[in-house]
Amino acid sequence: xxxxxxxxxxxxxxxxxxxxxxxxxxxxxxxxxxxxxxxxxxxxxxxxxxxxxxxxxxxxxxxxxxxxxxxxxxxxxxxxxxxxxxxxxxxxxxxxxxxxxxxxxxxxxxxxxxxxxxxxxxxxxxxxxxxxxxxxxxxxxxxxxxxxxxxxxxxxxxxxxxxxxxxxxxxxxxxxxxxxxxxxxxxxxxxxxxxxxxxxxxxxxxxxxxxxxxxxxxxxxxxxxxxxxxxxxxxxxxxxxxxxxxxxxxxxxxxxxxxxxxxxxxxxxxxxxxxxxxxxxxxxxxxxxxxxxxxxxxxxxxxxxxxxxxxxxxxxxxxxxxxxxxxxxxxxxxxxxxxxxxxx
Numbered sequence: 001x002x003x004x005x006x007x008x009x010x011x012x013x014x015x016x017x018x019x020x021x022x023x024x025x026x027x028x029x030x031x032x033x034x035x036x037x038x039x040x041x042x043x044x045x046x047x048x049x050x051x052x053x054x055x056x057x058x059x060x061x062x063x064x065x066x067x068x069x070x071x072x073x074x075x076x077x078x079x080x081x082x083x084x085x086x087x088x089x090x091x092x093x094x095x096x097x098x099x100x101x102x103x104x105x106x107x108x109x110x111x112x113x114x115x116x117x118x119x120x121x122x123x124x125x126x127x128x129x130x131x132x133x134x135x136x137x138x139x140x141x142x143x144x145x146x147x148x149x150x151x152x153x154x155x156x157x158x159x160x161x162x163x164x165x166x167x168x169x170x171x172x173x174x175x176x177x178x179x180x181x182x183x184x185x186x187x188x189x190x191x192x193x194x195x196x197x198x199x200x201x202x203x204x205x206x207x208x209x210x211x212x213x214x215x216x217x218x219x220x221x222x223x224x225x226x227x228x229x230x231x232x233x234x235x236x237x238x239x240x241x242x243x244x245x246x247x248x249x250x251x252x253x254x255x256x257x258x259x260x261x262x263x264x265x266x267x268x269x270x271x272x273x274x275x276x277x278x279x280x281x282x283x284x285x286x287x288x289x290x291x292x293x294x295x296x297x298x299x300x301x302x303x304x305x306x307x308x309x310x311x312x313x314x315x316x317x318x319x320x321x322x323x324x325x326x327x328x329x330x331x332x333x334x335x336x337x338x339x340x341x342x343x344x
Contacts, residue, residue: 041322046251048318055311056305062121065114077102077112079119079278091296105301107287108213117300120280123273124260125308127194134198136252139205144236147213148208158210165203172200173262174271190273193266197259205251212244246320253316257309264305280305 040142043049067073077083085106086092091113092100142161147152176196216222217240225235265279266272273279275286280301287297 001032020302038322045318045321047314048321051311051314052319054307055171055315058121058307058311062118062125064083064153065118066122068122073118075112075115075118076114079111079116080276081112081115082110082176083112089113089294090091103293105296107297108290113216113297113300116278116283117280117304120278120283120301121304121308123190123277124263124281124305125278125280126190127197127263128256128260128308130191130194131198131201131262132252132256135205135259136248136257137202137250138199140209140241140248143206143209144213146243147210148217148232148236154210157206161203161206169200169262169264173197173266174269176200189235190277190279193263195271201255201259201262205255208247208251209244212247213240216240216243227272230236245323249323250316250320253312253319256316257312260308260312285295 065075089106091105093103146157265277267281268285283301
């Protein structure tokens with residue numbers, strides 16, 4: 001709002017001239033529920049929205065093209081079908097709407113590389129979500145209980161966490177992966193591998209949540225809730241946990257992107273998903289000798305690994321900004337409009 005002093009007006013009379021105004025962020029959010037505020041702030045994040053759209057496209061493409069859970073897909077080949085090599089196995093895609101017979105090419109034994117890549121992306125996404133969900137659940141429970149109750153609860157939980165931390169994650173994952181592959185079939189190994197990895201990847205999140213709870217439990221609103229007679233469960237989940245959701249979301253998305261890289265590494269060295277099933281890391285491992293002669297065998301699985309990890313990280317960053325009330329987006333146009341009356 002712009003104003004003028006009495007000396008600026010004709011005749012020296014006092015008055016106020018009001019110019020165009022822009023509502024403050026607090027005024028814009030007035031009358032909105034918490035869910036509406038979070039949704040509005042998330043959709044204002046361009047990078048997060050683009051990443052969400054790209055990931056949704058990858059997800060739909062991976063789960064509909066080659067089918068899932070016995071439901072057939074729309075693509076004419078599957079990841080185990082052998083056909084004659086066409087054009088030496090080179091990709092046949094020539095444009096966005098001209099895919100050809102084998103758009104991603106074929107491997108050395110004639111399997112369609114698009115079907116293999118989609119099946120690998122499907123398995124990698126399943127493992128990624130399992131790791132994120134289980135690690136988040138275990139890490140939040142362990143960190144919240146140790147940070148809020150302190151005493152012997154904190155000592156026992158944190159010492160157990162320290163024991164898990166000092167054991168190399170890759171070593172545990174490789175051992176578990178080999179055990180899974182030995183005793184179960186290819187259909188269940190993806191799910192069990194994701195569950196086992198999720199049950200050992202929660203330690204870092206637990207320590208971060210514990211630190212947040214140690215800080216938040218001393219705040220005035222927690223004391224007010226205790227005086228009002230709120231139970232410990234209500235204080236933890238209703239009052240403290242919503243204020244730590246930013247840290248939890250960011251670190252869960254980091255765990256998910258790290259989980260897909262861990263699964264890729266395990267499959268590459270032979271301790272992850274095994275044939276006849278495939279994952280993105282296993283596809284690269286099976287064709288590593290053809291890197292110089294047929295590099296497209298690395299382009300497509302590597303591209304999907306990078307895209308999935310980047311999308312998850314950007315989505316998590318957008319969710320963190322949306323849930324954290326302390327995060328405010330800087331609006332350059334609003335700042336310029338506010339400076340103009342002051343300069344005048």
